[in-house]
Amino acid sequence: MSTEQRRRPFPFDQFEPKWQRVWDERQTFHVLNPGEPGFDASKPKYYVLDMFPYPSGSGLHVGHPEGYTATDIIGRFKRMSGFNVLHPMGWDAFGLPAEQYAIKTGQHPRATTEANVATFKKQLQAIGFGYDWQREVNTTDPGYFKWTQWIFLQLYNSYLDPILKIARPMKYLEDALSEEPKLQHEWQESGWLLTLHDMFKGTDQSDLIERNRLAYISHAPVNWCPELGTVLSNEEVIDGKSEVGGHPVDRRPMRQWMLRITAYGQRLIDDLDGLDWPESIKMHQRNWIGRSEGATVMFTVEGSSEKFLVYTTRPDTIYGATYTVLAPEHFSIDVITTDEQRAVVREYREKAASKSDLERSELAKEKTGVFTGAFAINPVSGERIPIWVADYVLPSYGTGAIMAVPAHDERDWEFARKFALPIREVVSPEPRLGLGGGGVCDAEPLEVFCGEGFAIHSGPLDGLPTSEAKAEIIRRLQETGVGKSRIQFKLRDWLFSRQRYWGEPFPIVWENGKHRALDESELPLLPPELLDFKPTGTPEPPLSKATDWVRYSDTATRELNTMPQWAGSCWYYLRYIDPTNNERPFDRKAEQYWMGANIPPYPKDPAKVRSELHKMLEYCRARHSGERHRLALGYVDETAARAIREATGVDTRGMFHVLDTYAINHINKTHGAPIIEEPRGQIAVTDDDYEMIPSVLAAPDRIINAGKSHQGLDVLCFVKQVNGTIFVVEEVRAAKNTLSIVTMWKKKGTASDADIVACSSTSKTLRSPEVLTHFGKPVKLELESADMTAPEYRDSRKVGASPSPGVDLYVGGTEHAVLHLLYARFWHKVLFDLGHVSTPEPFQRLVNQGLILGEDGQKMSKSRGNVVNPDDVIKEYGADALRLYEMFMGPLEATKPWSMSGVEGVFRFLARVWRLVMEENAEGEWLPSTTLQDIPMDKATAKVVHATIKKVGEDIEALSFNTAISQMMVCTNALTSANPRSREAVRLLVTILGPFAPHLAEELWERTGGTGLAADQPWPGYDPALLIEDEIEMPVQVNGKIREKIVVKKDATQPEIEAIAKAAPKVAEAIAGKEIKKLIVVPGRLVNIVVG
């Protein structure tokens, strides 16, 4: 026993399990929901989330605990700082790897999953993470996937409103179809129905519904992986191979479920701006969504009635189009191909069709193609240009056809050179006036130029810079009806079905060739118990083997596909909020609390709010001398602020949102619950002429845009005119048939010289070109904006300085930069549109932990033999040392190699902390240290302890854990040399060490006579007065070189410092006989003397 103990510099192996047991028994980290007895509503919320693991058979590796330790430190710290902290953990247990592992080991996936979860949980608990295990979720649990299926039904039963660009229940569309005359009357004024009506015209109703579902059936070619026996989403295919396993992937048409994520492309891009995410991840998502602005242009085929559309981002180069190219899959090819070319075209198309994506991209180096024999007419020049077929044009992007401008596109250039097609320069990097700039020039350029410049040889465009040339040609195309501006996305709809066993079955049945949804009461739909769940080797899903299960009724059979692994991980963070709810996916009140429904993105201190408010009022008064306004101020939400910023160039950060109190009261009354409440801060400022509102409402209007308020309500924007005053009015559709005024912009005078008085919160309205052009000039907003670089704003953006809307902090690896994070945002937005969640974005702040490499600096892998197992580290050095080392390695986001001797370093540090309290006698037993005494801290001790409290707190907020730990090391080194040693000082150190090394902290807290748990202690404050030095050492530079250091009193005046500096011997020597040109004193920092 004693020899065993002697080998351990401190008995972590005894007290670590002990405290883990105590936390578990007392449920220390369980947090209550609003409404539960004992819930403290006065505390702000903090939701800190880990990317939940996929419980693989090999258990945790040291990469897992890195992010988990970071969130655990934050969670424990926020708890100590007075927050209600939601810090949960769960299991992403459906999916391909689990099924393959089960097949390999010959067990049922449920059995392997359960075993793996048990292993993972045990491992995580051994590290002492403060998770609320009562909120554990598992995506394979029927109580969980019941609601995954429910969300699928929400998608299935929703459509994207063509005007509002938001998801709405399919019922609205059905109602609109059945009650068309009634709605026509009701909605006519809003200008809304017209568009809807256009949409219905000449269309079969049920077909219209099917075509508008957010979850729909497609027969388009999909990525089929024969090896895995399933289809894969675009996101899961990399370089023509499956992301899992790297197997080849074909394209073949199959009947599949798709989710209409493309409908959210713009919003998924726009809303990134307001998120506190790494810029690289945002960029990644933007690139993936791939928005581009351009135009579609109609080309007619010579001697035929056939026409085809091309898409181009450079319509300004249309005069340089010397041929066109159709994708091999293009449906016009059969019609236009001439007889003499028919054989060669058919052969080319067949070859292209048989190529997999992989082959198509592998052979990309060399362009191929064939001439159709047909010619198209360039709609602007009337020129006759050949139509080619080539596989460098993709069928699934744009219109599947291009106009080729070889002089200004690298791919077209390459193709034209290979097939000796003409190349015509129509853009010049420099403006070319007169000579050679106009007319048609046949001299071919020597190289391709893809940049922007000035149009040449382009008829009416000649001389225009590229951007203007684009606008001008689009205007002309639209005028003549041959072209249109168009925004195009790379993003494709999400292929949502898999031919696998281990996934959520679709709550869908098929009858007479038509699909319909199961009723909510039939959920969860369990998968059948299958002994043989291997892939069939054909596109027939394994569920087809469960013949009894498949039969739903005499005439109906079940959908055989299952959902992909991403389904469960798209919403798990919402289920943590209320994980055992059987009635709903989560309680609405709990969701509002934990997702921070009413928290403004930029919290401010009250004094600042008041002063901003007065500025706003002054502004309004100045604009409308003598008029009285009733205003209420809230915060501008980020989307609105951004929209204004984009539209006007005005820095809107910190700007206020002006609301009409009439509207607030009205909407609160009609909507039931208060929508806008403190701290959004409605403050009536003066009386208003809002008696006018009824007449404004009654006035005829013109709809100019529609969007969504951040409370999740539909908003229509109108322009109205009353007695010569133009009003911009927003109406909110709180529920069907309910109209309420929420926000009013008022504008005086004529349309050409008016200014907007105040702005609303709806980004779509503000962003729309209609709003901007309506006023004849850009909207001008001259509100004084707050300086967001000021400390109070900067600090507010740091972790946990205040709660934020959505998950406050989400930590995980970069591997989910597009897939999980894009899918989850999409689902969240749908749920938001449908009113199930309160925020448009799920994760306010995202941090990627860096990769941990092996000791050899290589990626950890079994084959390299450099994998570090956390269990071994815990056995040897304890969980606290593991946690501390993971945080001490370097910045959280950096890639860094593991080092066992580094672990030993922090282990020694922990042992030193232990010995602050305990000492070993000759027999090797640990006894309370006699050095530790109940004495007040001396000045030096107090200083280092308080400096440590300050720095550690600040560093945790900034996720700068490595520097926090180094400061605690400094403090420990200082306390080690103290004799006698102040008990108070040690206990303060132990308290702040708690989030990092919780076991040791609890043990020492107890041993230094603390009551309760260290984890429950409030985070200690520090006394700034103790940190100020009486005397400051300042370096003195002469011409930027340090000559000497001087010591001055902390309150020394500038002249005093100057005199001392000049008198210092080395300095005096250096400046002797020279003219002092300049003397800079940076108080508390340094002195620099510039001599000539």
Place this chain on the structure above:
RNA sequence: GCCGACAUGGCGAAAUGGCAGACGCAUGGGACUUAAAAUCCCUUGGAGGGCAACUUCCGUGCGGGUUCGAGUCCCGCUGUCGGUACCA
């Protein structure tokens, strides 16, 4: 090719435009010990000078610039890593 990130001792790394290298690892030396382990103390960017206290010069990938002052800001390179690839 394009996009993004990064570049500081032997190593992991610190440094609101203000003393480069905090803290840790590893080195070398010392104390305790019969010895070892553990622990404690000191040393350590490079080059040079002094018996010494000490001291001089050079140093943050390369080249410029802004500044009294640059690892930090700007311009131009080079290299490493990550992502992506016919998206018109």
